[in-house]
Amino acid sequence: xxxxxxxxxxxxxxxxxxxxxxxxxxxxxxxxxxxxxxxxxxxxxxxxxxxxxxxxxxxxxxxxxxxxxxxxxxxxxxxxxxxxxxxxxxxxxxxxxxxxxxxxxxxxxxxxxxxxxxxxx
Numbered sequence: 001x002x003x004x005x006x007x008x009x010x011x012x013x014x015x016x017x018x019x020x021x022x023x024x025x026x027x028x029x030x031x032x033x034x035x036x037x038x039x040x041x042x043x044x045x046x047x048x049x050x051x052x053x054x055x056x057x058x059x060x061x062x063x064x065x066x067x068x069x070x071x072x073x074x075x076x077x078x079x080x081x082x083x084x085x086x087x088x089x090x091x092x093x094x095x096x097x098x099x100x101x102x103x104x105x106x107x108x109x110x111x112x113x114x115x116x117x118x119x120x121x
Contacts, residue, residue: 032106040103043096047087055107060084064108070101 032038048063055064060083068076074097080086092100 034102034106036099036102037106039096040099040101040106043092043100044103047092048100051084055104063104066108070105073101073104 032041051058051060052063056062066073076084077087077092077097077100087097
């Protein structure tokens with residue numbers, strides 16, 4: 001178990017190694033009609049925004065361009081990593097963690113550049 005946690009921390013460290021202030025710019029305003037994504041935005045504002053403003057790098061690295069699966073993002077939120085504090089169940093209850101993940105994934109999808117369109121003939 002301890003070895004698995006060590007490997008997980010190493011993988012997260014390697015995947016997140018970039019300049020803290022680097023991030024991909026978000027194109028346009030992010031809008032969602034999904035109420036769970038809206039709840040996730042509120043959780044993000046309460047707990048994450050001060051270090052990851054808009055998903056960009058700030059005090060922490062950008063998170064809007066990380067291709068991590070949800071279970072890995074949840075683990076990072078619960079365990080913390082480096083300067084990131086851990087957020088236990090009393091800080092962010094499981095239902096709020098779920099909607100937070102929905103928001104982050106939606107933010108990531110919003111930030112994905114559109115594929116180049118083929119020229120019209």
